[in-house]
Amino acid sequence: MDVHLVDGTYELFRHFFAVPASADINGHEIGAVRGVLTSVLSMIERGATHIGVATDHVVESFRNDLYPGYKTSEGVPPELLSQFPILEEALAAMGVVVWPMVQYEADDALASAASKAAQDVRVRQVLICTPDKDLSQCVVGTRVVQLDRRHNILRDEGGVVAKFGVKPQSIPDYLAVVGDSADGFPGLPGWGVKAATLTLSQYPHLEDIPKDWREWHPSIRKARVLSESLFNAWDDALLFRTLATLRLDVPVFDTVEDLRWKGAHPNFEEHCQRMKSPDLFRRVTTATSMRSQHA
Numbered sequence: 117m118d119v120h121l122v123d124g125t126y127e128l129f130r131h132f133f134a135v136p137a138s139a140d141i142n143g144h145e146i147g148a149v150r151g152v153l154t155s156v157l158s159m160i161e162r163g164a165t166h167i168g169v170a171t172d173h174v175v176e177s178f179r180n181d182l183y184p185g186y187k188t189s190e191g192v193p194p195e196l197l198s199q200f201p202i203l204e205e206a207l208a209a210m211g212v213v214v215w216p217m218v219q220y221e222a223d224d225a226l227a228s229a230a231s232k233a234a235q236d237v238r239v240r241q242v243l244i245c246t247p248d249k250d251l252s253q254c255v256v257g258t259r260v261v262q263l264d265r266r267h268n269i270l271r272d273e274g275g276v277v278a279k280f281g282v283k284p285q286s287i288p289d290y291l292a293v294v295g296d297s298a299d300g301f302p303g304l305p306g307w308g309v310k311a312a313t314l315t316l317s318q319y320p321h322l323e324d325i326p327k328d329w330r331e332w333h334p335s336i337r338k339a340r341v342l343s344e345s346l347f348n349a350w351d352d353a354l355l356f357r358t359l360a361t362l363r364l365d366v367p368v369f370d371t372v373e374d375l376r377w378k379g380a381h382p383n384f385e386e387h388c389q390r391m392k393s394p395d396l397f398r399r400v401t402t403a404t405s406m407r408s409q410h411a
Contacts, residue, residue, distance in 0.1 A: 119233040119375060120164045120263075123246030124171035124214070125222045127152045128203055130266065132196045140390045145195040149203045150391055155265075156212060157396070159245075160403050166233075166375035168368065169207055170225035173200055173216035177224075179299075179359050186359060187300040206391075209384040210400060213375050220366050223250050227362035229369065230254045236372045243270075250296075252276045253287035253362060281313030286320045292357035293322075293346070301356045306338070306345045315342065322346070322353055379404030 131151030138147035159167065175189035175197075189197060200216075207214045215225040226244055233242045234256060244251050247264040254260055255276050262271040269275075276284050294312045295303025318333045319325045326332055329343035336342070346353060369375060380400045388397035 117166055117239055117372070118164070119166045119168075119229075119239055119242045119372060120159060121226050121229050121233075121242065121244045122156060122159075122167065122169040123222060123226060123244075123248060123251070124152065124169040124203065124207070125200075126246050126248060127155060128171070128199060129196070131155070132193070132199070137195075141392060142390065144202065145199060146202060146391050148196065149199050149206060150393055150396065152203055153206055153210065153393075153396060156207065156210070157399055157403065160377055160407075161399070165377060166372060167377055168213045168215065168225075168229050168375050170215040170217060170222035170229070171200055171204055172222045173204065174218045177217070177221045178219055179221070183301060183355060183359055185300045185302075187298065206384075206387045209381050209387050211377055211380045211384070211404070213369065215366070215368055217366075220363055223248065224363040224366045225368055226251060227254050228364050228366035230260050231364045232368060233372055233375075234260050239372060249280070249287070250291070250299075250360065250362060252280065253284050253360075255284040281309075282316045283320065286316045288357045288360040289320070289322050290316055291360035292353050295356070296360060299359065301359055303356065304345050304349055304353060306341050311336070311338065311342055322357065377407065379407055 128148050132148035135147050135151045137145060138150065140146045156167065156169065175187065175192065179186045180188065204214050204216045217225055230242050230244055233239050242260045243263045244254060244260070245263045245265055247266065251262055255262055255271065255273050258272045271279065273284055280287065280290060282290050290312050293304045293307035294309055295301055314336045315325065318336070325346065327347060329339040332339040384400060385397055388394065
């Protein structure tokens with residue numbers, strides 16, 4: 117079996133800025149919700165059997181306690197934030213497992229689910245459905261991969277190296293020095309993408325980098341400047357790496373079979389009526405019937 121793990125936060129943001137605004141019968145904005153539901157349904161219609169969706173029910177997480185500059189919900193349109201609980205309830209009614217994150221982030225749930233699913237010998241491949249660079253650290257060979265569904269790009273370990281110049285296990289170190297503007301931490305002065313790639317391709321983790329710049333690999337230019345920047349801000353570098361490192365201990369499921377899609381629940385029709393989406397209900401009903409016939 118294949119396991120599909122979907123970044124619900126990314127999907128909701130993507131659809132919010134891509135589809136026209138639309139209100140349900142109560143006047144609540146649901147355009148993005150409807151888009152995500154349709155997208156997940158299309159995966160099911162194409163044969164996906166085991167699916168989990170992670171969302172940031174609350175944008176803030178434990179990382180905000182570690183670093184004041186970490187990303188918050190400030191600036192996010194309220195009509196987008198209001199759709200998170202609506203999406204979570206609708207997905208659950210559609211029969212899809214949902215992990216609404218509060219203490220942790222959606223990325224942590226995806227990382228935990230990918231790690232746990234990969235331990236099951238029945239799983240052929242784990243597909244983490246998001247283009248988010250943070251999740252690249254979870255890629256393992258060709259068994260745990262990233263799928264950018266929007267651009268139809270499948271990225272295995274070789275793909276991660278081709279994109280970033282470092283292996284998946286070095287992604288947190290890479291982000292620590294170059295920074296991540298989306299998450300709100302700046303990285304270290306002088307450490308651009310090229311410098312990070314050259315250095316971390318030789319020394320996979322920050323602790324592996326020689327403290328004496330004269331011992332650095334000769335391919336790394338400006339070693340002295342980079343060394344001073346790193347070791348003068350060592351505590352910051354370790355903090356940024358902690359922020360970039362995804363947790364693997366988030367409670368997600370007991371067994372992979374918990375992720376099997378068996379069809380919508382009876383209350384899904386009510387959700388579709390509220391969203392004025394009769395076609396979505398018909399498609400889900402058909403998919404549910406077909407799935408039950410092949411159970």
